[in-house]
Amino acid sequence: MYAVHKEIRPQVAPQDAPQVASPDQATALPSQRSQDAPLAEPAQKRAAALELMKQLEARAATRSEARRALIDRCGRLTARARLSALLDAEHPYLPLYNMASYLVDGPDPLRALPGASLLGGIGFVAGVRCVVAVDDAGINAGVMTAKTAEKLAGLIRVAHRQGLPFVHLMDSVGPDLHKVDGTQWDALGTALAELARKGPPVVSVLHGSAIGAVSLFAGLSDHVIAVRKEALVMLAGAAQVRAVTGEVARDAALGGAELHSEVTGLVDQLADDDGEAIQQARAYLASRWSQESAPTTAEPPLAVASVAPEELAVQIADAGAVDPYKPGYGVGCQCMLARIGGHAVAILAAGDAMDPDALRKCCAFLDHAEQAGLPVLFLLNSNGFALGRQAERGGIVRLAAQLMARVVALRTPRIALRLGAAHGAAGFVLGGLSGALAGGVGGMDFMFSWPGSEAAVLPPQEAGRTLEQVALRSAQRRNLALDEKRLGAQRADLEAHLTHQAAALVRSGQGGDMGVIDPRDSRNVLRICLDTCAAAGKRRVNV
Structure with a gap:
């Protein structure tokens, strides 16, 4: 597998990849940027934020793998080894919510870990595109924090919306009662129940504990695989049972893998070890779900030189070709049609203060995109809507509300990428401020940020x-x-x-997007998102 926003990228020969425009080939589009508009952020700021992101991801991986020698001696696999064994090595993998929980559980940046003790993303399992979630028991024994529950709910919503099987490799002692309240579990339970009722298959692989509310995941799964002598599934462990009822019982007698395989029927298959359990999950999906074709190589990284949305649109378009929409009118926002990875897409590039003319153009453009059935890509680097008497007399309040209504009502896929600034009402309306973990304004299918970008009400x-x-x-x-x-x-x-x-990393930690990506990987990330959305309507559900 290749993870599109990790530091190491595969080498791809130039002839193997579509043409991607360089900055000096970018099609010039009209602009009325003022000195106060957010031009390209300093390159060093973006580079520093990117380096910090890589350090944080490496810190989480190091913590997770710290006990690997002991785990190997026990014949088990670490969370990252499980993920690697589950996914197809030749197909792309897109991590989601990579910064979740950063600076949430503690204010010390030197100790903060991103990821919320959970690995998750979109990848291929035995040729089947899936959403995968892997409990990371190497970090605090897999204890779930508030953002763990929210991240898991976010992954489930992606599976539901895109019609993807959901595969959960479970190994968690449950929630941290000091940090998780009922609201996160309400949202998580609702999302899982909705997926189980209407969505594609849910596969749970029990590598270790699933106690308390976590055990309900297994109960709502279509197929459950458990590792002998390791898996435990129960509403309450032996200590809690004795404390509440006085009954003395061993954990295995309450919820061991063999009990659920032979007595309750909760477990469909038993495995002798982690590796066999994962192979059983791969075989189950391969036999019951149609496989998809997917690119097996990543394209070369972009040489991104600016955060100007209209320039990036040219860089990520196939062969650098874009078809501008009313380029001389409402130039505070440039709209254009293009193809990315062969997919026709409508691009709304918000790169300046948006005046009433820009909002009218955006509304008309979104109507056109929906009529044509095109996914919409929002590229954001804007300080917001225009302010002042002229803007107010031009009806900017009503126009902003109309634009928000169109974004929310779009029936085609919506993808947002925050490049620099996403400030004010414009950032909120176009997805820049919507909380991805909470579902997001307008329900963006995907929403990512660049390191060094910013999003705020002001x-x-x-x-x-x-x-x-x-x-x-x-x-x-x-x-x-x-x-x-x-x-x-x-x-x-x-x-x-x-x-x-x-700041992008802080907002992402709070759940303000679905991940922070390396700007150079923008085209690869968008290709995966568009491939996923394009195939969503073709998938069979309730198999």
Whole structure:
């Protein structure tokens, strides 16, 4: 398998890949960028954020593999080894929610781990495109935090929406009762029940414990495989049973793999070890689900030089060919048609303050895209909608609401990629501020961010200036002297807080997207997303 946003990429001969435009080949499109508009962020800022992301992913992998020698001696597999054994080596794998939980469980950046103790993404299992989830028992024994539950629910929603089988390699002692409340489990249970009722197959492989609410996953699965003498599935372990009822029983007698295979019927197949269990899961999917063709090589990484959305659109389009839509009107947002990986796609490139004309054009363009049945790609680097008397007199409030309604009502796939800024109402309407773990405004099919990008209700500096104006007007109205030193400290504190919260890695940790990707992998990531969406309507469900 190749993971499209990891540091090591396969070498691909130029003749094996479609042409991708370089920055100097980009088709020039009209723009009215002002000096306040978010032009290309400093390259060093993006590079530093990308390097930090790689370090964080490596930190999580190191923690997960720390006990590998002991695990190997016990004849078991680590979470990453299980994932590798499950997936087809020759097909692409797209990790999702790679930064989930970063700086959520603790504020110390030197100790924070991303991933929420759960590996997950879209890959191929025996030729079948699937959503996979792997409990990482190497990190805190697989204890589930608040973001673990939300990440798992997000993966389940992707499987449901795209009609993909869901494969869960289970090995968790359950939730951290100090950090998980009922709201996360409500959302997770609802998502799983909906998938089990209406969606494609759910396959659970029990490598270790599944106790408490986690055990319900196995109960809602279409096919359950358990490892002998290792798997445990029960509502309450021996300690809790004795504490509540006084009954003395061993864990194996309450929920061992053999009990569920021979007595309750919950387990469909038994395996002698982790490797055999995974092979049984692969065989089950291969025999009951149609296989798909998929690219077996990654394209060369892009040489991304700018975060200007209209330039990136040319870089990611097949052969750099785009067909602009009304390029001279409403130039605050450029719209165009293109093909990416052979898929026809409508691209909405928001790269400036969007005035009423830009919003009218966007609404008409989305109507056209839906009529043609085209997926819509939102490329975001905008400080928001235009402000001031002219914009208000032009009806920007109603137009912004109409644009939001169209985005939400789109019946074609929606994919958002945050390149630089995604500030204000424009970022919210076009997907830049919608919480991917919570379902997202408009229900984006996929939503990713670049390292170094930002998303906030207000740009930090703009929020600081607004605070000053409010304080100044208040002081003038009350005929009081302005404490400029105190106001300066308040402004600095506000800007620092918003800057931290707006950062891509922090927002992704909170669930503000479906992952942070290397900008150079943007075309490969989008190809996988478009392939997945295109095949969604062709898949059979309830097999």
